[in-house]
Amino acid sequence: MATIQNSKLTRDLGISLLLYTLPVLAIYLYFKLSNGVVSESHITLPSFLEFAKPAFTNIRTWGLTVFMLVLGIIEFSAGLYDDQWTGEERKIDIISFLAPKLILPPVIAFFSLTVLPVLIPNLENSLSWVPFWGGFFLIAIADDLTQYWYHRLHHQVPFLWRFHRTHHSAPYMGMAMLSRQNFIYTIFFSQIYLTATLTYLGLGLPALFVLVLKSFITLGAHSSIAWDKPLYKYKVLHPIAWVLERLISTPATHHAHHADTSGDGVGHFKGNFGNMFFIWDVIFGTGLITRKFPKSYGIKSYKQEEWYAQFLWPIFKSKKEGSALADGVFSVPLKQKSEDLTPSPALYEQAQS
Numbered sequence: 253m254a255t256i257q258n259s260k261l262t263r264d265l266g267i268s269l270l271l272y273t274l275p276v277l278a279i280y281l282y283f284k285l286s287n288g289v290v291s292e293s294h295i296t297l298p299s300f301l302e303f304a305k306p307a308f309t310n311i312r313t314w315g316l317t318v319f320m321l322v323l324g325i326i327e328f329s330a331g332l333y334d335d336q337w338t339g340e341e342r343k344i345d346i347i348s349f350l351a352p353k354l355i356l357p358p359v360i361a362f363f364s365l366t367v368l369p370v371l372i373p374n375l376e377n378s379l380s381w382v383p384f385w386g387g388f389f390l391i392a393i394a395d396d397l398t399q400y401w402y403h404r405l406h407h408q409v410p411f412l413w414r415f416h417r418t419h420h421s422a423p424y425m426g427m428a429m430l431s432r433q434n435f436i437y438t439i440f441f442s443q444i445y446l447t448a449t450l451t452y453l454g455l456g457l458p459a460l461f462v463l464v465l466k467s468f469i470t471l472g473a474h475s476s477i478a479w480d481k482p483l484y485k486y487k488v489l490h491p492i493a494w495v496l497e498r499l500i501s502t503p504a505t506h507h508a509h510h511a512d513t514s515g516d517g518v519g520h521f522k523g524n525f526g527n528m529f530f531i532w533d534v535i536f537g538t539g540l541i542t543r544k545f546p547k548s549y550g551i552k553s554y555k556q557e558e559w560y561a562q563f564l565w566p567i568f569k570s571k572k573e574g575s576a577l578a579d580g581v582f583s584v585p586l587k588q589k590s591e592d593l594t595p596s597p598a599l600y601e602q603a604q605s
Contacts, residue, residue: 264536268397271535275393279386297384297457305457308464316467317353323475324427332476336424343559344418348432351563359439360448368452380454387458391450392528395462398443400532404525406437414576418562420521423550425507426476435563466528473506473527480504484543497541501530504543511546518544 283289297305311319327333337345369376379387406416415437422429451459472479480502483493497505505526511519523538524530533539553576561570561577570577 260537267535268401271393271397275386275390278389279382282383282386301384301461305460308460311464311467312460316464316471319468320427320430320471323471323477327426327428327476330477332426333424333428337428340556340559340562341422341424341428344562345422345428345432347559347563348418348438349430351435352431352433352438355435355439356444360444363445364448364452368449372449372452376452377454379450382455384458387450387455388462391447391455391458391462392466394450395443395447396466396526396528397532398446399441399527400525400529402442403527404538407521407525414565417551417576418565420510421551421554421557421562422510423512423548423554424476425474425503425510425549427471427474430471430474434565469500469528473501473503475503478503478507478545493543497530497543498534498539499531500528501526504545505530505533505539505541507545507549508540508542510549512548512550512552513546516546518542519546 296302307315328337382390403416406412415434418434418437419429419432422432447459447463480493480497481504483489483496484504496502501524505524508518508520509524511521513519514522520540523540524533525538526532530539553574555570555572555575557570557572557575557577558568560568561572561575565577569579572578575581
């Protein structure tokens with residue numbers, strides 16, 4: 253079994269390397285066919301997108317936050333949380349929503365303005381000659397494929413699982429739990445540093461458009477408002493549904509990832525790792541498409557741990573008996589000597605993989 257898993261992992265990593273090179277190869281061929289001519293049009297927005305730049309800039313700075321709040325209010329007004337947003341759930345959701353907006357900007361600014369000039373000196377704006385479409389696809393693939401792997405590994409590596417389990421502890425879906433993450437998972441979000449590097453190299457405009465597009469797709473996939481249901485209900489829309497559900501994350505595919513069981517043929521926390529693009533799950537065989545929604549969400553062993561344990565583990569541990577975030581609890585069973593007793597289920601929590 254281990255040999256098969258290692259073989260699949262090696263194959264998937266090889267495919268990923270090929271996917272990373274595709275936009276680079278496309279850009280190279282484009283300039284090869286145009287005799288290497290770099291024109292002004294390559295370093296500016298296409299005219300049909302120029303009018304949208306102010307809108308995307310505002311959406312990036314404050315629009316997404318407003319959109320999340322409005323959508324969240326609609327979800328609550330519609331009663332889509334079933335009175336589950338109480339106690340520790342409310343605390344961890346609010347803190348996880350606010351903290352990254354305070355923590356990440358200075359971290360990314362330090363990385364972009366201090367670290368990158370030292371690591372890659374004299375390379376600022378060195379890719380500004382890349383056409384907008386090339387930069388867009390380069391960042392879209394690099395950012396989202398990297399996040400796919402970051403996400404997948406946090407499900408498949410037991411040690412990493414507890415840095416991500418906070419996101420899966422919510423017994424509901426919606427704007428309230430969208431940012432719900434352990435602070436270490438958020439700070440080491442691998443793709444944000446990759447995108448910051450590409451922005452430093454001169455791909456700031458494509459990065460802006462990718463970020464806004466990805467944010468709306470991710471918001472839509474987590475929302476408790478199932479916007480994709482009409483696509484499955486009406487036969488005339490089935491072709492659109494078939495394409496969309498394989499290309500991007502939808503409520504049906506991403507809600508399945510947050511289900512509290514995978515034994516009902518609908519839940520699939522062992523896959524559906526894609527964030528903006530679901531096509532990664534299609535390519536790597538980790539996807540499940542049912543067009544159905546789970547009956548319940550979260551982790552069956554969830555103990556409603558304290559907000560500080562969920563957000564700041566392992567700095568602070570949970571005081572809840574049987575919690576996976578408590579002192580002395582292991583993410584997987586320890587290997588026992590033959591004379592040892594089998595460890596109590598209260599001492600470990602298996603990674604959701």
